[in-house]
Structures are given as structure tokens and as C-alpha cells.
Amino acid sequence: MFPDLENYNRNDIRQLILYSWHFELFALKEIIEITHNNIEENINKLLYLSHKNIGNPYHSELIMKVQEYNNIEPLTYQSYLLSLYAIVEASLDRYCKVCEEKMNLNVSLEDLKDKGITRAITYLEKVVEIENIKSDDRWNKMKLINEMRNDFIHSSGYFVKQAKIEKYKKILNIEIVDGKIYLLYEDIIKIYEIIEKFMDFVFTRNFLNPNKKLNIKDNS
Numbered sequence: 002m003f004p005d006l007e008n009y010n011r012n013d014i015r016q017l018i019l020y021s022w023h024f025e026l027f028a029l030k031e032i033i034e035i036t037h038n039n040i041e042e043n044i045n046k047l048l049y050l051s052h053k054n055i056g057n058p059y060h061s062e063l064i065m066k067v068q069e070y071n072n073i074e075p076l077t078y079q080s081y082l083l084s085l086y087a088i089v090e091a092s093l094d095r096y097c098k099v100c101e102e103k104m105n106l107n108v109s110l111e112d113l114k115d116k117g118i119t120r121a122i123t124y125l126e127k128v129v130e131i132e133n134i135k136s137d138d139r140w141n142k143m144k145l146i147n148e149m150r151n152d153f154i155h156s157s158g159y160f161v162k163q164a165k166i167e168k169y170k171k172i173l174n175i176e177i178v179d180g181k182i183y184l185l186y187e188d189i190i191k192i193y194e195i196i197e198k199f200m201d202f203v204f205t206r207n208f209l210n211p212n213k214k215l216n217i218k219d220n221s
Contacts, residue, residue, distance in 0.1 A: 078184040093121035158182035
């Protein structure tokens with residue numbers, strides 16, 4: 002079910018941002034589940050019909066349709082990964098912008114040389130001064146997901162370097178076939194859960210400087 006606002010501290014802006022992110026996250030997961038169920042249902046129908054038509058030309062046509070769905074599936078989950086990552090990046094940037102505004106910080110997010118989630122996490126650690134994130138294994142997995150996202154954007158998941166392939170297989174258990182990344186339903190759900198845990202972790206890090214707060218009442 003969708004997140005309930007009553008379960009979040011409405012006096013803490015971080016909690017409100019997290020609620021908004023959870024809401025979008027859940028919506029995307031619902032789309033993933035619907036897609037998976039539809040693909041499975043169509044494949045099962047086609048396999049049933051192909052079994053009923055063994056021995057006639059229609060059988061081959063049905064098997065080709067099954068193969069089409071098998072090719073569509075990883076492309077679909079690839080697009081969902083890009084959407085999921087975009088939501089993460091936007092939420093982290095929003096968090097940084099809120100901190101900059103509410104804390105009257107002299108350094109803006111754009112002042113940092115990095116980009117994407119690396120820039121946002123660096124900003125939160127160095128400028129906002131929250132508890133360390135990059136030493137945690139959840140960050141290492143997020144960096145790897147970031148690399149995979151870049152591989153999809155720049156080469157559609159093809160021509161992945163061998164060293165990176167080994168990391169994808171070992172850490173994320175992602176299938177690589179002939180140098181191309183293939184995301185299946187189980188893979189996108191696994192990535193979803195990694196991202197969810199990472200975001201919960203980030204938004205519950207304490208401020209190291211007691212003078213820096215984001216409570217709505219304290220900053221009204």
C-alpha cells in the first residue's frame with residue numbers, strides 16, 4: 002500500500018521529502034509488478050496455445066511471439082531502472098537544496114565539481130555535515146548501480162568492460178550475456194530494494210553540527 006503521511010514526522014522536512022520519494026518509489030514498483038504480471042500472463046497463454054498447435058505452422062509463430070516477449074522484458078526493466086535512478090537523483094538534489102536554503106549555507110550544490118548522486122552525497126557530508134555515508138556498503142552498491150545506469154545510457158548495456166562485468170555479477174548478481182547486461186524481474190526488484198535501503202539510510206543520518214537543523218518549526 003502507498004505510504005501513509007501519518008507515519009512520518011511532519012515537523013521534519015527530511016521526513017516529508019522521504020515521504021514524497023517513497024510515494025513515487027511505490028508507484029514505480031506497482032508499474033514494475035503490473036508489467037511483470039502482464040508479460041508472464043501473455044507468455045503463458047502463448048506457450049499453452051503453442052502446445053495445442055504442435056505440428057502446424059501456427060506453432061512456430063507462437064514460439065516467435067514468446068521470444069519477442071523475452072526480448073522485450075529486459076528492455077522494459079532497463080527503462081524502469083533509469084526512471085528509478087532519476088527519482089533518486091532528484092530527491093537527493095532536493096534534499097541538498099532544502100538544506101542550503103534553510104541552513105543559509107554559503108556553498109551551493111552547483112559549486113561542487115562532481116555530478117549526480119556523488120555530488121549530492123558529497124554535499125551532504127562536507128557542507129551540510131551529516132554522518133558519514135560513503136564508508137557504508139550501501140553506498141558502494143549505489144555507486145555500482147550508478148555505473149550500470151551509465152552503461153545503459155551510453156551504450157544500451159553493450160560492450161561492458163570485463164572488470165565491471167565481474168562486479169555486476171558478484172555484487173548485484175546481474176546476468177551478462179555476450180557482454181550485454183540483461184535485467185530480469187528479479188534483478189529490478191533487487192535493485193529497487195538496494196535503493197530503498199540506501200535512501201532510508203541517507204535521510205536518517207544525523208547532523209554532526211548541533212546548530213544545523215531542518216525542523217519546520219525551528220526554521221519558520
